[in-house]
Amino acid sequence: MDDNARPHRAxxxxxxxxxxxxxxxxxxxxxxxxxxxxxxWDMLGRRIAARQPPPTCxxxxxxxxxxxxxxxxxxxIDNLILSxxxxxKACIASSxxxxxx
Numbered sequence: 708m709d710d711n712a713r714p715h716r717a718x719x720x721x722x723x724x725x726x727x728x729x730x731x732x733x734x735x736x737x738x739x740x741x742x743x744x745x746x747x748w749d750m751l752g753r754r755i756a757a758r759q760p761p762p763t764c765x766x767x768x769x770x771x772x773x774x775x776x777x778x779x780x781x782x783x784i785d786n787l788i789l790s791x792x793x794x795x796k797a798c799i800a801s802s803x804x805x806x807x808x
Contacts, residue, residue: 741798743787750783751775 724731754775755762762768 741794743791746787747779747784750779754779 751772755768755771758771758775762771
């Protein structure tokens with residue numbers, strides 16, 4: 708699964724996928740609804756934004772990101788995975804454009 712970005716379509720990537728017998732999944736460009744990690748990044752960003760006081764330097768931000776990453780409840784990740792069929796249906800219904808949630 709990729710978004711047709713140039714790095715994902717490089718010849719070396721195509722050759723690697725073919726050598727591993729991996730078939731690309733067609734998916735609409737600009738459709739983050741099919742990419743679960745985008746939703747995890749959003750969760751992480753919201754958790755960092757809610758911290759008081761906010762991080763004030765890069766080393767502190769790095770520590771807090773790692774801390775929050777480790778503290779995302781597994782049930783949230785499970786729910787995200789279980790929501791994928793619904794997300795796919797919503798994306799199809801919206802003709803590949805952003806699906807409202």
